[in-house]
Amino acid sequence: xxxxxxxxxEPLIIxxxxxxxxxxxxxxxxxxxxxxxxxxxxxxxxTPHHSHDWEHEIFVVxxxxxxxxxxxxxxxxxxxxxxxxxxxxxxFVNVGEQIAEFICVIPYIPGNE
Amino acid sequence: xxxxxxxxxEPLIIxxxxxxxxxxxxxxxxxxxxxxxxxxxxxxxxTPHHSHDWEHEIFVVxxxxxxxxxxxxxxxxxxxxxxxxxxxxxxFVNVGEQIAEFICVIPYIPGNE
Numbered sequence: 001x002x003x004x005x006x007x008x009x010e011p012l013i014i015x016x017x018x019x020x021x022x023x024x025x026x027x028x029x030x031x032x033x034x035x036x037x038x039x040x041x042x043x044x045x046x047t048p049h050h051s052h053d054w055e056h057e058i059f060v061v062x063x064x065x066x067x068x069x070x071x072x073x074x075x076x077x078x079x080x081x082x083x084x085x086x087x088x089x090x091x092f093v094n095v096g097e098q099i100a101e102f103i104c105v106i107p108y109i110p111g112n113e
Numbered sequence: 114x115x116x117x118x119x120x121x122x123e124p125l126i127i128x129x130x131x132x133x134x135x136x137x138x139x140x141x142x143x144x145x146x147x148x149x150x151x152x153x154x155x156x157x158x159x160t161p162h163h164s165h166d167w168e169h170e171i172f173v174v175x176x177x178x179x180x181x182x183x184x185x186x187x188x189x190x191x192x193x194x195x196x197x198x199x200x201x202x203x204x205f206v207n208v209g210e211q212i213a214e215f216i217c218v219i220p221y222i223p224g225n226e
Contacts, residue, residue, distance in 0.1 A: 001182030001203060002196040003189060025170045025196045033220045034147040036170045036194065057138045057149045059172070059216050061192075069114030076116060079174075081137045083115040083144060090114060103172050105218050107146045 002029050006038050018045035024103075026113045035113045037104050041065075041094035049091035054107050056084035063100025066093045115142050119151050131158035137216075139226045148226045150217050154178075154207035162204035167220050169197035176213025179206045 002025070011020035018041065025036040038061070039047070049068065060080045067074045067082055068091040075095065076082065084090045094100040106113075115138070124133035131154065138149040151174070152160070162181065173193045180187045180195055181204040188208065189195065195215075197203045207213040219226075 001180065001184060001187070001198070001201060003180060003182075003187040003193060005193050024172070024194045029196050030198055031168060031170060031196060033168065034170065034218060036172065036218065038172075055144060055146065057144065057147065057218070059137070059149065059151075059174075061172075061174070067114065067116060069116075071114060074114070074116040080116060080118050081149065083138045083142050085114070085143055088114060103216065105147060105149065105170070 011040070015045065018042045019047065023113050027108060027110075031108065033108055035106050035108050037106070037113070039102055039104055041092070041100045043094050043097055043099075046093040047091055049089065051087050051089040053086050054109060055086045056082070056090070057105040058082040058084070059103045061101040061103060063094060063098050064096030065100050065102065066095045067091075068093070124153070128158060131155045132160065136226050140221060140223075144221065146221055148219050148221050150219070150226070152215055152217055154205070154213045156207050156210055156212075159206040160204055162202065164200050164202040166199050167222060168199045169195070169203070170218040171195040171197070172216045174214040174216060176207060176211055177209030178213050178215065179208045180204075181206070
């Protein structure tokens with residue numbers, strides 16, 4: 001069993017520090033099927049408005065996020081969950097005044113955690 | 114995109130209500146690779162001390178949990194994450210005085226979400 005905390009995981013710095021991405025559980029740990037990442041967004045920060053051929057399973061840990069989807073926008077808060085099917089265009093924006101955080105699980109694809 | 118909240122998901126009642134299990138994202142939603150579940154444990158509640166041939170990727174959302182593993186016990190709180198490799202014996206006990214909640218992601222195996 002591996003037990004740890006996000007603050008012990010070195011972040012990947014994205015968009016000049018507006019976003020931090022941490023691979024909490026991935027191939028380095030022997031996880032072969034899916035990868036658990038934690039994203040931290042400063043107020044106003046937004047992820048790319050894009051699509052790809054794998055899904056996201058997301059759980060909002062902290063803050064207020066606007067989720068843009070092909071069927072409209074949703075404002076979600078701590079405790080909400082989001083399923084983004086493969087190939088659907090999506091984007092997440094921190095629309096709150098505090099840090100926003102969400103767990104985002106993806107299938108394991110070598111080189112893409 | 115599917116966006117929802119745990120309180121809108123009908124729970125499976127376990128151990129006379131000491132534990133509630135909610136499938137947040139699973140095959141019903143078109144998720145083909147892995148399943149996101151949310152477990153809610155009352156104080157003192159414990160999951161089975163067991164093993165199986167699939168892994169767990171866990172994120173603690175709320176409360177204080179004792180994680181029993183083959184390499185010792187860990188007391189964890191909100192924000193901690195846990196990887197349980199396939200075939201390792203494990204158990205989770207709510208050792209706090211409040212409700213404990215954790216996300217637990219497993220590979221999709223038909224009939225076992």
